[in-house]
Amino acid sequence: MDIRYMDIMASSDTSLHGLDPRxxxxxxxxxxxxxxxxxxxxxxxxxxxxxxxxxxxxxxxLPVGYLLKKILWVSPFxxxxxxxxxIMDREIIYHIGSIGISGGWISFFSILLRFLLTLSxxxxxxxxxxxxxxxQALTRLGMPRPFVVQLLFFYRYIFVLVDEAExxxxxxxxxxxxxxxxxxxxxxxxxxxxxxRSLDRAERIYLAMRSRGFDGNIRMIKTINLRWxxxxxxxxxxxxxxxxxxNNIPMRxxxxxxxxx
Amino acid sequence: xxxxxISPAVGTTMCVVSxxxxxxxxxxxxxxxxDRKVPLMGVxxxxxxAAQMINFSIPATGSSGHLGGGMILSILLGPYxxxxxMASVLVVQALFFGDGGLLALGCNIFNLGFFPCFIVYLLxxxxxxxxxxxxxxxxxxxxxxxxxxxxxxxxxxxxxxLFSGISELPFSTFVLLMQPIHLAIGVxxxxxxxxxxxxxxxxxxxxxxxxxxSKQIGQMSITKVLLGLLIAVVIVGxxxxxxxxxxxxxxxxxxxxxxxxxxxEMDHGVHKTLSAFQEKTAFLPDYNFKQGESQPEAEPxxxxxxxxxxxxxxxxxxxxxxxxxFVILLIGFFLRRRKAV
Numbered sequence: 255m256d257i258r259y260m261d262i263m264a265s266s267d268t269s270l271h272g273l274d275p276r277x278x279x280x281x282x283x284x285x286x287x288x289x290x291x292x293x294x295x296x297x298x299x300x301x302x303x304x305x306x307x308x309x310x311x312x313x314x315x316l317p318v319g320y321l322l323k324k325i326l327w328v329s330p331f332x333x334x335x336x337x338x339x340x341i342m343d344r345e346i347i348y349h350i351g352s353i354g355i356s357g358g359w360i361s362f363f364s365i366l367l368r369f370l371l372t373l374s375x376x377x378x379x380x381x382x383x384x385x386x387x388x389x390q391a392l393t394r395l396g397m398p399r400p401f402v403v404q405l406l407f408f409y410r411y412i413f414v415l416v417d418e419a420e421x422x423x424x425x426x427x428x429x430x431x432x433x434x435x436x437x438x439x440x441x442x443x444x445x446x447x448x449x450x451r452s453l454d455r456a457e458r459i460y461l462a463m464r465s466r467g468f469d470g471n472i473r474m475i476k477t478i479n480l481r482w483x484x485x486x487x488x489x490x491x492x493x494x495x496x497x498x499x500x501n502n503i504p505m506r507x508x509x510x511x512x513x514x515x
Numbered sequence: 516x517x518x519x520x521i522s523p524a525v526g527t528t529m530c531v532v533s534x535x536x537x538x539x540x541x542x543x544x545x546x547x548x549x550d551r552k553v554p555l556m557g558v559x560x561x562x563x564x565a566a567q568m569i570n571f572s573i574p575a576t577g578s579s580g581h582l583g584g585g586m587i588l589s590i591l592l593g594p595y596x597x598x599x600x601m602a603s604v605l606v607v608q609a610l611f612f613g614d615g616g617l618l619a620l621g622c623n624i625f626n627l628g629f630f631p632c633f634i635v636y637l638l639x640x641x642x643x644x645x646x647x648x649x650x651x652x653x654x655x656x657x658x659x660x661x662x663x664x665x666x667x668x669x670x671x672x673x674x675x676x677l678f679s680g681i682s683e684l685p686f687s688t689f690v691l692l693m694q695p696i697h698l699a700i701g702v703x704x705x706x707x708x709x710x711x712x713x714x715x716x717x718x719x720x721x722x723x724x725x726x727x728x729s730k731q732i733g734q735m736s737i738t739k740v741l742l743g744l745l746i747a748v749v750i751v752g753x754x755x756x757x758x759x760x761x762x763x764x765x766x767x768x769x770x771x772x773x774x775x776x777x778x779x780e781m782d783h784g785v786h787k788t789l790s791a792f793q794e795k796t797a798f799l800p801d802y803n804f805k806q807g808e809s810q811p812e813a814e815p816x817x818x819x820x821x822x823x824x825x826x827x828x829x830x831x832x833x834x835x836x837x838x839x840x841f842v843i844l845l846i847g848f849f850l851r852r853r854k855a856v
Contacts, residue, residue, distance in 0.1 A: 257611050286618045291523045294681050301836050305843045312850035328614055332517045335682050342683035358683060365519045365681060372518035372616045379617075380610045388610065398541035400553060405603040407557020412564050412607070419565035441571030442707070446714030448566055449587075453722060456558035463554065470553060508835025 264384030270314040275391035277484035281491045282379045288495040289371045294361045302498045307374040336365035518616030522679040530621030540595040560600040585631025586708045594632045601628035626671040635664040654709040661705030669697035
């Protein structure tokens with residue numbers, strides 16, 4: 255399944271993978287807040303922010319095509335809501351040569367850029383860190399323990415139950431001459447049995463863990479501690495984001511170019 | 516809900532609210548001291564995830580439906596544990612599939628977790644089904660609860676988008692767009708939830724009885740939850756929107772604040788240096804395409820009333836944007852090359 259591939263990426267070993275998960279989590283959040291804080295007609299000033307995903311993808315050795323495909327897969331909602339902007343806001347506020355561009359198209363494009371930036375940042379975080387380390391970071395940043403413990407359980411059993419669901423789906427398909435559609439009665443029966451099996455499994459897991467000394471905590475061998483390079487990573491990006499936020503760098507570059515020529 | 520459509524103020528407010536609800540629910544789950552529940556919660560979360568991969572075809576529409584999460588979890592686990600499970604399903608979806616986004620996570624947890632688990636389950640499902648479930652009660656309870664839950668969730672999305680002001684959609688259009696779609700989804704979800712609950716009730720009635728009689732919640736606490744929530748929203752939202760109105764740019768304000776500039780020093784010292792520095796570094800301060808919202812809506816396709824944009828500016832903007840992107844791609848390319856060698 256798809257999640258497994260993200261985990262494989264997270265288990266590779268670059269200097270970015272080795273950073274403290276808290277540093278990566280906080281930097282990601284700073285990045286997202288900086289990106290969404292621009293007003294809705296911003297396009298140019300967003301461009302420098304692409305340096306963050308591109309540097310992390312390159313230095314972390316992540317597959318660009320795969321991440322882009324994932325982003326495209328979830329884009330319909332943003333596109334659907336954003337596409338009304340060009341219809342509603344038709345005031346022309348910008349000219350390229352003689353072609354007028356309405357505010358709506360600019361804000362629509364701005365939504366798409368934000369979408370690309372924020373989503374890639376979230377996916378990169380998990381691809382460079384791995385889910386367990388993100389959970390560890392959450393605990394250390396003060397997330398209550400029951401939440402994190404059941405989050406870890408949840409993550410572990412996704413794989414088991416998804417396999418189970420796939421087996422049931424295959425069994426159904428084989429018994430119904432490969433028909434792709436499921437009628438309601440069959441569907442409920444499959445889901446109901448999946449639920450009963452899950453409940454039994456949870457009971458067995460609990461008993462097994464109790465007999466091995468489970469006390470409500472999941473302990474990790476790998477400890478995390480903030481080192482200088484983690485702080486430098488965080489601070490470096492933070493300064494860059496603030497710089498990009500307060501200066502419209504492409505605009506300044508463009509002015510310089512225009513002056514030269 | 517997606518990061519691209521919300522403003523930092525709305526996103527942060529909802530994240531604070533949802534984090535508060537998570538902390539409160541954790542406290543409640545811990546109070547019941549039922550650590551048997553923690554593995555059960557995790558496994559049921561995984562069940563919701565796996566069950567959503569199985570679809571059924573809705574007759575005569577060509578579309579398909581699947582199981583929604585919040586209601587069935589509340590029925591099996593009670594509202595507090597169910598809310599935590601819903602939150603974690605959404606966390607995983609945001610991290611691995613980019614569903615929504617990290618800043619929008621607060622909104623999503625609220626829309627898809629708070630409404631079904633707290634409001635709808637406690638105020639509708641429990642009231643309708645009561646202590647002695649029958650088939651009819653389960654069906655009507657699930658159906659009404661799912662429909663109301665999805666209507667509330669959809670309204671949440673509309674309001675959050677509206678307050679963020681990124682989308683141009685007017686309130687009425689957006690509502691007319693979202694609510695009917697979610698009415699249909701609600702009916703489907705209600706029917707599926709009812710059918711699954713009845714399936715479990717027929718096969719293993721003791722599971723539902725145990726869930727219904729584990730007295731972990733008094734009816735009192737829902738008012739407390741709501742009151743606390745209201746206060747949190749008013750304080751956080753109010754503070755943030757005040758900031759947003761007095762300081763058009765909240766982030767810059769926050770940066771000055773963290774840089775240690777207090778109001779008292781505004782007239783001298785650090786602030787002056789900082790703003791001088793900012794003026795120096797930003798020779799196009801606050802470059803915007805459009806000024807404010809107060810301008811009257813111009814007729815479509817008329818000549819812009821607003822001072823015509825200097826063509827030079829737009830050309831230099833495009834050139835600058837292109838150059839920036841080029842430099843960034845170059846950096847990426849070199850990093851990748853260095854790794855390959």
